[in-house]
Amino acid sequence: MSTGNSPHPQVAVALAYLGQNGSAPKVVAKGRGLLAQAIIEKAREHGVFVHESAELVGLLMQVELDRHIPPQLYLAVAELLAWLYRLEGKQSIHNENPLV
Numbered sequence: 277m278s279t280g281n282s283p284h285p286q287v288a289v290a291l292a293y294l295g296q297n298g299s300a301p302k303v304v305a306k307g308r309g310l311l312a313q314a315i316i317e318k319a320r321e322h323g324v325f326v327h328e329s330a331e332l333v334g335l336l337m338q339v340e341l342d343r344h345i346p347p348q349l350y351l352a353v354a355e356l357l358a359w360l361y362r363l364e365g366k367q368s369i370h371n372e373n374p375l376v
Contacts, residue, residue, distance in 0.1 A: 288312035288326075289336040290319065291345070293357060300344040301353055306337055325360055332356075 290305035305315050319326050332352055339345055345353055 285309040286312040286316075287333050287337060288315040289333050289339075290315055290324075291336070291353065300347075300350065301357070302344050303336060303339045303341055306339075306341060325363070327356060327360075 285308045287308050288306065288311075289303060291301045292304045293301035307315055316326055332349075335349060335352075336345065339349075
């Protein structure tokens with residue numbers, strides 16, 4: 277997740293979610309400026325979706341590195357993850373059944 281196109285330095289937060297043992301997503305990287313750019317570039321290189329939401333990034337920046345997100349953010353992050361899973365599913369189906 278990132279914020280972009282503003283006069284303020286770019287900010288990025290990377291989340292990891294394994295979906296095991298009922299654990300919440302975890303903040304695995306975060307930064308501002310050049311570090312944020314590096315996080316975003318690395319995500320894109322690996323085909324990871326980059327979602328831009330200044331509000332959500334601002335809240336996630338308050339979470340310590342290698343910590344699970346707090347319960348207050350569960351709904352917002354769950355909605356984003358659900359949307360991504362649906363998007364990935366559609367892409368997977370599209371890739372398996374290409375139009376000729």
